[in-house]
Amino acid sequence: MRIDNRFLPPILITSILVAANLSFGILEGWERTALSIVVAIGTEMVLGRITYGKWPHPASAYISGISAGILIRSPFLWPYFFTSFISILSKYVLRLKGRHIWNPTNFGVSAVVLLAPATVTVLSIQWGNAVAPMAVIWLLGAVIVWRVGRAHISATYVAAFLVFSFVRSALTGVPWLATVAPITGPMYQLFIFFMVTDPKTTVRSKKWQCIVVVIVAFVEMLMRLAEIVYAPFYALFIVGAIAMVIDITRESRSSHRPA
Amino acid sequence: MASLAAVRALNQNAVASLPADEGVTDLRFGLQLAESAKKRGVDFVHEAPTFDPKLEHIMPQVASTGAAVAVTDFDRDGWQDFYVTNSREGSLNRLYRNKGDGTFEEVAQSVGLADVNRSDTGVSMGAVWGDYDNDGYDDLLLYRYGQPQLFHNEAGKRFVAAGTGLPRRVNANAATWLDYDRDGRLDLFLAGYWPDDVDLWKLTTTRIMPESFEYANNGGRKYLLRNRGDGAFEDVTAAMGITSRRWTLAVTAVDVQGSGYPGLFLANDYGVSELFVNRDGTHFEDVAAEAGVGRAPKSGMNASLGDVFNDGRLSIYKTNISEPGQLVQGNDLWVPKAGGTGVPAFENLATTLGVDLGGWSWGAQFGDLNNDGAQDIYLVNGYISAGERSSYWYDFSVIAVGHSSIIGDAANWPAMKGRSLSGYQRKRVWINDGFGNFTDVAQAVGATDTNDGRAVALADLRNTGVLDVIVANQRGPLLIYENRVAPSRHWVQFELEGTKSNRSAIGARVELHWNGRVQAQQVTAATGFSAQNSRTLHYGLGEARTVDRAVIRWPSGVEQTIANPSVDIRHHVKEPD
Numbered sequence: 001m002r003i004d005n006r007f008l009p010p011i012l013i014t015s016i017l018v019a020a021n022l023s024f025g026i027l028e029g030w031e032r033t034a035l036s037i038v039v040a041i042g043t044e045m046v047l048g049r050i051t052y053g054k055w056p057h058p059a060s061a062y063i064s065g066i067s068a069g070i071l072i073r074s075p076f077l078w079p080y081f082f083t084s085f086i087s088i089l090s091k092y093v094l095r096l097k098g099r100h101i102w103n104p105t106n107f108g109v110s111a112v113v114l115l116a117p118a119t120v121t122v123l124s125i126q127w128g129n130a131v132a133p134m135a136v137i138w139l140l141g142a143v144i145v146w147r148v149g150r151a152h153i154s155a156t157y158v159a160a161f162l163v164f165s166f167v168r169s170a171l172t173g174v175p176w177l178a179t180v181a182p183i184t185g186p187m188y189q190l191f192i193f194f195m196v197t198d199p200k201t202t203v204r205s206k207k208w209q210c211i212v213v214v215i216v217a218f219v220e221m222l223m224r225l226a227e228i229v230y231a232p233f234y235a236l237f238i239v240g241a242i243a244m245v246i247d248i249t250r251e252s253r254s255s256h257r258p259a
Numbered sequence: 260m261a262s263l264a265a266v267r268a269l270n271q272n273a274v275a276s277l278p279a280d281e282g283v284t285d286l287r288f289g290l291q292l293a294e295s296a297k298k299r300g301v302d303f304v305h306e307a308p309t310f311d312p313k314l315e316h317i318m319p320q321v322a323s324t325g326a327a328v329a330v331t332d333f334d335r336d337g338w339q340d341f342y343v344t345n346s347r348e349g350s351l352n353r354l355y356r357n358k359g360d361g362t363f364e365e366v367a368q369s370v371g372l373a374d375v376n377r378s379d380t381g382v383s384m385g386a387v388w389g390d391y392d393n394d395g396y397d398d399l400l401l402y403r404y405g406q407p408q409l410f411h412n413e414a415g416k417r418f419v420a421a422g423t424g425l426p427r428r429v430n431a432n433a434a435t436w437l438d439y440d441r442d443g444r445l446d447l448f449l450a451g452y453w454p455d456d457v458d459l460w461k462l463t464t465t466r467i468m469p470e471s472f473e474y475a476n477n478g479g480r481k482y483l484l485r486n487r488g489d490g491a492f493e494d495v496t497a498a499m500g501i502t503s504r505r506w507t508l509a510v511t512a513v514d515v516q517g518s519g520y521p522g523l524f525l526a527n528d529y530g531v532s533e534l535f536v537n538r539d540g541t542h543f544e545d546v547a548a549e550a551g552v553g554r555a556p557k558s559g560m561n562a563s564l565g566d567v568f569n570d571g572r573l574s575i576y577k578t579n580i581s582e583p584g585q586l587v588q589g590n591d592l593w594v595p596k597a598g599g600t601g602v603p604a605f606e607n608l609a610t611t612l613g614v615d616l617g618g619w620s621w622g623a624q625f626g627d628l629n630n631d632g633a634q635d636i637y638l639v640n641g642y643i644s645a646g647e648r649s650s651y652w653y654d655f656s657v658i659a660v661g662h663s664s665i666i667g668d669a670a671n672w673p674a675m676k677g678r679s680l681s682g683y684q685r686k687r688v689w690i691n692d693g694f695g696n697f698t699d700v701a702q703a704v705g706a707t708d709t710n711d712g713r714a715v716a717l718a719d720l721r722n723t724g725v726l727d728v729i730v731a732n733q734r735g736p737l738l739i740y741e742n743r744v745a746p747s748r749h750w751v752q753f754e755l756e757g758t759k760s761n762r763s764a765i766g767a768r769v770e771l772h773w774n775g776r777v778q779a780q781q782v783t784a785a786t787g788f789s790a791q792n793s794r795t796l797h798y799g800l801g802e803a804r805t806v807d808r809a810v811i812r813w814p815s816g817v818e819q820t821i822a823n824p825s826v827d828i829r830h831h832v833k834e835p836d
Contacts, residue, residue: 024474027554027555053563056576056771073586073587073588074587074589075587075588075589075609075615075616076269076610078269079266080267082262082265082266082269085262086262089262105757107665109264112266113584115263115266115267116266116269116270116584117270117584118266118270118271118584118587118616119269119270119583119587119616120587121584121585121586121587131662134662149483173674174654174657174673174674175671175672175673177661177665177668177671178654178657178658178661178665178672178673179657179662180665181657181658181660181665181666182657182660182661182664183659184605184660184662184665185660187659187660218375224653227368227652227653227654228652228653229584229585229652229653238538243586244537252738
């Protein structure tokens, strides 16, 4: 049996969530995650139908919704609604020459933590403390990004993060293990496997995909030196969008160039 | 754009509170607080311990507790006294005797309760009063990062070391008295925070930290010590099924199933809460997950009980961390769902009722602060107030997410370097409108300090029918907020004395019926964080001048009804034979 590649990321992320919740009870209640998923898919359906006149495939919206449900932490319900809603909305509103320029979840999460810092934060803890589940997630994630042809992006980002964490440690005097600690958490697993690899919001060239994530990691390092907690989201928000604008503009010029 | 604007607006709504109104001393909210510790002869500043040099870089964090307060009338003169703990090696604890004229005298040294902080035996983290031998005088259990110690009260004149069978070392931040087997004698529960084999002054390793920020199970063990009645205590922890190794910061005894047998609620740091129900005194069972209170791991720091809806249901208030832009766990107000029998399901209504965001919250107590007939909440907060313009939050968030091999080793924790971590926070005085809607009026009523609050205790210190507030601050001054309440409001108090039950009546429950309302309160030992309220139960009545009845359920199972108790007085009630 061969599984449609479009279903692999949703299957992985759902498996991670279910396993983590059954093992560690990471969710205070399913309603928050369910709300995020329902809002994301619902918004996608409505906007897709209005914009293109047909029902879009729900896999992408499902990933956005479940990612928002996992990443957002708040005692309130409304941030889960808004993050999903804004994430999907950004795909349809913030477009350049027919392509959206932000990864939807990255846009939604960045917006909501920037605008509502008193009530919303991002997942910032480990799920449990055993090595095995973490290793399984990394392995599964690696296999899936490899199957969908995006492993080089994830690998380049991880390598760049590790290198820059040495630099941060040298500059600040903070133990290296502390500077590298964030990447051992589930937030980064989502970031590495689902955000930086998003096919719709990465540049076309394989070489430039790698260069862009190195720049993302570099900007993240600068932000971390400035003690900005949500550095990876903001770095991708800024660098990813600039890269996309350049890529789309270049592509547009080349397509209009006379033969 | 409209969506983004809505997010901003909702965020603002969540943090709004009533501002201070300079110069206003009216009773808009039915109370006014005035800090008066020094005026009353109380001049105490808590000092923190200094542990092994290997922890020097994070000393403010590992030495962040120890400011505690426990209220009782130790000499039975009819006035509430209180004991406060200090934590620096060689520092002295204080026992403030209420002289009845509005002032206190410090008597700890003369009665033998002062010099108890030594690195070899440990430094104080808290204390809890209870009459373990039923002689009519409350004895004192002192818990430390080190050896717990029981002091017998010799007729209110002096205290002598007593009790055998206590563990040699428990690095405890919480302890309580309860009569778990209902034999009429108070038993002890001690909750370890650091593991017992950690000597904080002589570390053999730096791998002493929690193995996870929210899933840690490598903290201190717990002790349930049965009072044998001959001055000896017997360790029955394992036999009673309590095996927790979580990092407990607060405990309170509560009977959530209405069986008459008290269980235990544990607010745990770095993990989920635990709710041990007591199966008829034969064993304890953790039902936290199925009851709903133990599913989402947070940083629990407080356990207190209150009837927020005036319907006879006791809710559990547990505090956690909320720091804008960093970590918003939100406090939990666990309200039991109505109906059914046995262990109830709880739902967290903290957000709905507006008592979720309290900063880096520590101790909190329920009490009718304005005598309007509804229980309010007084909450203290603030973790480490150091450099006013520098924050450790970024480094804290980085290490918190680390894998156990990283977070578990103190050597990996970034140095604090004099930075604050959720310091200088504004306290909360949440006034309950009687329907469970809470409004923060702290700044408006005078609770304006920004110390690093730890313990808070409520007591009628002047015998005026009003709850005053005592606040113990870490590395800060002890505060007494004298409370002034609108004079038109009535009240009634009940001071219980057990006969078949333990003489302190710990575990007794009183339901007061008046004006169509019913409010339940329970006599507790430990409540809040490292605190003990006055055991006298205080009920505000609003404008009502009459009470229908008070129904007392004693720990022995005896039920007693007092019809039409007089108002504006304290009733001393002895358990009927």
